[in-house]
Amino acid sequence: MTAPVPDRIVDIAIGYMGAKQLFAASRIGLFPALADGPRTAAELAGATGVSPRLARILADAMNALGLLDREHGRYRLAADAQEYLGGRGATDLTPFVQFLNEISYGHWLQFDTAVDSGEPGDLQMDDGRWATFMGGVMRYNALHAAMLARAFDFTPYRSLLDLGGLSPEFALGALRANPDLAVRFVFAPDFTEGVTSAVKSAGFEERVRIEPAETETAAPGGDHDIVLLNHVVHRFAAEQNRAIVANARAAAAPGATLLLLDFFLDDDERQRPIDALHAGEYFVIDGTVVYPEAEVRGWLTEAGWRVREVLALPGSPRVLVAEAI
Numbered sequence: 130m131t132a133p134v135p136d137r138i139v140d141i142a143i144g145y146m147g148a149k150q151l152f153a154a155s156r157i158g159l160f161p162a163l164a165d166g167p168r169t170a171a172e173l174a175g176a177t178g179v180s181p182r183l184a185r186i187l188a189d190a191m192n193a194l195g196l197l198d199r200e201h202g203r204y205r206l207a208a209d210a211q212e213y214l215g216g217r218g219a220t221d222l223t224p225f226v227q228f229l230n231e232i233s234y235g236h237w238l239q240f241d242t243a244v245d246s247g248e249p250g251d252l253q254m255d256d257g258r259w260a261t262f263m264g265g266v267m268r269y270n271a272l273h274a275a276m277l278a279r280a281f282d283f284t285p286y287r288s289l290l291d292l293g294g295l296s297p298e299f300a301l302g303a304l305r306a307n308p309d310l311a312v313r314f315v316f317a318p319d320f321t322e323g324v325t326s327a328v329k330s331a332g333f334e335e336r337v338r339i340e341p342a343e344t345e346t347a348a349p350g351g352d353h354d355i356v357l358l359n360h361v362v363h364r365f366a367a368e369q370n371r372a373i374v375a376n377a378r379a380a381a382a383p384g385a386t387l388l389l390l391d392f393f394l395d396d397d398e399r400q401r402p403i404d405a406l407h408a409g410e411y412f413v414i415d416g417t418v419v420y421p422e423a424e425v426r427g428w429l430t431e432a433g434w435r436v437r438e439v440l441a442l443p444g445s446p447r448v449l450v451a452e453a454i
Contacts (some may be wrong), residue, residue: 147190150186151191152230154190154228155214155230156227160196161215161216164206164211170204192204196210196214213246214226220268220271228261228266236252237410239251239413243260244414263266270296272445275302278302280448281440283302283303283306288313288352290356290380292376293316297323297324299357304333305331310336311337311350312333312337314328315347316341320341322426326410344361344364344365349380350379350380356377358387358389362425363387363419370425371446377432378453382453383454387452388431390442390447391428392419392446393420404447436449437452
């Protein structure tokens with residue numbers, strides 16, 4: 130028998146080193162500096178304003194992690210870094226990386242205290258930190274929306290209800306994919322300004338209705354053929370979620386589709402890592418919950434939804450796709 134090796138343990142234990150070097154590389158503009166083509170460490174130093182030694186350290190770290198390719202001492206962006214960090218792709222994740230560095234990482238330093246006390250960390254937010262927080266979270270949601278639009282076909286539908294969501298980008302992606310679709314946003318009142326602005330910027334005012342209502346009590350009714358709950362479940366208690374999915378069912382026509390997008394804890398032999406890690410992230414940030422998928426399925430069944438498939442989106446949550454019965 131081959132003796133076990135410690136690589137996996139060591140890789141996990143030093144993972145924060147790679148994360149912090151990614152944050153630093155993003156902060157100094159290392160990835161945009163390579164958007165026009167390969168450069169040496171010295172050239173990267175000149176472009177980013179750091180020393181040649183630090184440019185080499187960061188470039189080599191990103192090469193080791195697969196985000197940069199290296200040939201004859203010159204570095205170039207790998208395809209994923211080009212698309213999501215180079216500054217020219219459709220979904221630039223730089224604001225999300227900034228959020229992880231400036232907000233999330235500091236909260237993880239409180240994780241031991243959170244584990245021992247059973248209480249989330251102290252956000253200690255001011256206006257500047259809130260701007261970083263929301264900018265990062267909404268950009269991460271834009272990634273989720275892009276992955277959903279890639280994985281799910283919105284073209285058969287005509288009437289979408291977006292109930293209590295965290296971001297309008299999911300429904301906007303559906304509108305881009307289907308010129309015959311109309312969307313009804315029923316979001317919490319605090320989101321009205323942001324939704325209105327996003328809809329106007331996208332040019333979809335004529336195909337959209339916006340109705341402010343508190344998510345946990347909203348009962349919009351209607352006869353929609355598709356209902357979207359994006360990042361709703363983790364923000365509410367179990368009883369509130371039971372009411373929300375029941376109200377979603379009451380607004381759906383028989384046979385309508387539900388897309389319930391969130392992170393979930395599963396019962397597979399190997400838990401999907403991104404969901405389990407976000408369970409800790411949500412707890413230490415603000416105490417919100419990543420629920421077991423089995424529990425969420427139970428709420429859906431009680432409300433008259435039948436899950437027909439699960440979509441695992443790359444770098445994003447999963448989607449329970451259900452049918453109104």
